[in-house]
Amino acid sequence: xxxxxxxxxxxxxxxxxxxxxxxxxxxxxxxxxxxxxxxxxxxxxxxxxxxxxxxxxxxxxxxxxxxxxxxxxxxxxxxxxxxxxxxxxxxxxxxxxxxxxxxxxxxxxxxxxxxxxxxxxxxxxxxxxxxxxxxxxxxxxxxxxxxxxxxxxxxxxxxxxxxxxxxxxxxxxxxxxxxxxxxxxxxxxxxxxxxxxxxxxxxxxxxxxxx
Amino acid sequence: xxxxxxxxxxxxxxxxxxxxxxxxxxxxxxxxxxxxxxxxxxxxxxxxxxxxxxxxxxxxxxxxxxxxxxxxxxxxxxxxxxxxxxxxxxxxxxx
Numbered sequence: 001x002x003x004x005x006x007x008x009x010x011x012x013x014x015x016x017x018x019x020x021x022x023x024x025x026x027x028x029x030x031x032x033x034x035x036x037x038x039x040x041x042x043x044x045x046x047x048x049x050x051x052x053x054x055x056x057x058x059x060x061x062x063x064x065x066x067x068x069x070x071x072x073x074x075x076x077x078x079x080x081x082x083x084x085x086x087x088x089x090x091x092x093x094x095x096x097x098x099x100x101x102x103x104x105x106x107x108x109x110x111x112x113x114x115x116x117x118x119x120x121x122x123x124x125x126x127x128x129x130x131x132x133x134x135x136x137x138x139x140x141x142x143x144x145x146x147x148x149x150x151x152x153x154x155x156x157x158x159x160x161x162x163x164x165x166x167x168x169x170x171x172x173x174x175x176x177x178x179x180x181x182x183x184x185x186x187x188x189x190x191x192x193x194x195x196x197x198x199x200x201x202x203x204x205x206x207x208x209x210x211x
Numbered sequence: 212x213x214x215x216x217x218x219x220x221x222x223x224x225x226x227x228x229x230x231x232x233x234x235x236x237x238x239x240x241x242x243x244x245x246x247x248x249x250x251x252x253x254x255x256x257x258x259x260x261x262x263x264x265x266x267x268x269x270x271x272x273x274x275x276x277x278x279x280x281x282x283x284x285x286x287x288x289x290x291x292x293x294x295x296x297x298x299x300x301x302x303x304x305x306x
Contacts, residue, residue, distance in 0.1 A: 023298065024298075027291070027294075027295035027298060027299075027306070030288070030291040030292075030295065031219065031288070031291055031292050031295055031306060032219075033219050033295065033299070033306035035299055035304050035305065035306045036295060036298075036299060036306055039299065039302065039304070088302070091302075091304050092303065092304070138303055139302060139303035140303075141303070142300075142303025142304070143303065146300055146303075148297075148300045148301060150297075150300065150301030151300065151301055151302070151303050153301070154301050154302050154303065155303075197301040198298065198301065201294060201297065201298045
């Protein structure tokens with residue numbers, strides 16, 4: 001049951017990350033926007049992070065069959081996702097604190113996320129929670145300014161992912177409880193919510209010629 | 212509080228002006244574009260030179276003044292800009 005839930009979550013995370021990351025990258029290639037470049041790094045990182053965990057579960061399920069995923073693989077996947085969440089929060093940070101800085105707008109700082117593995121995983125989850133909560137608050141503030149309905153779905157998505165990370169972290173305290181499944185269900189809902197506004201972007205009308 | 216416009220947004224406004232707000236077929240004068248984009252002559256000159264060299268604007272010299280019209284590539288770029296601008300606004304960001 002745990003494996004099934006994890007596989008669904010990680011596959012949805014992988015697909016949502018890949019879709020949004022690809023769209024951001026197409027946007028970056030067509031407009032040269034640094035914001036879209038950072039969004040593509042963010043969502044490709046989230047996509048790779050979910051893929052690493054999914055691969056870990058599949059290898060465990062079909063090859064190793066020890067009954068639990070390798071802790072190192074899970075930590076690596078969550079760490080990569082955290083980098084993605086960092087870039088989402090970082091983009092908002094630039095907008096709010098460095099609106100005129102060309103340096104921060106061009107390439108940006110690359111994050112350094114360099115202690116037993118379960119501790120590292122907890123650290124990553126805590127950082128992810130903070131970054132996601134920050135991203136959700138900033139997106140909400142942007143909604144209050146622009147009144148773009150899509151921003152509500154992204155706010156809800158980031159909030160649910162943050163809450164899912166929080167519950168996921170708390171499930172370490174109460175292992176084998178319903179909290180774990182609740183965490184995964186909330187994260188799946190968050191990913192779906194993130195995808196809703198992106199699915200409405202009319203990409204088909206654009207002819208992507210070389211500029 | 213005044214809103215800070217990104218370089219990309221200014222380019223989007225210039226291209227939109229040359230597409231939607233031209234008084235005649237000859238194109239927009241630099242004075243008209245300065246007034247619409249609300250930026251200095253020095254800055255808009257640099258941007259226009261860049262847009263012409265990228266093939267997004269066409270430059271004509273008529274009646275002793277340079278005039279600018281949007282090119283086919285410029286229209287495609289503007290459409291992509293507007294689409295991805297909405298995309299990034301969903302994340303509360305500006306491109």
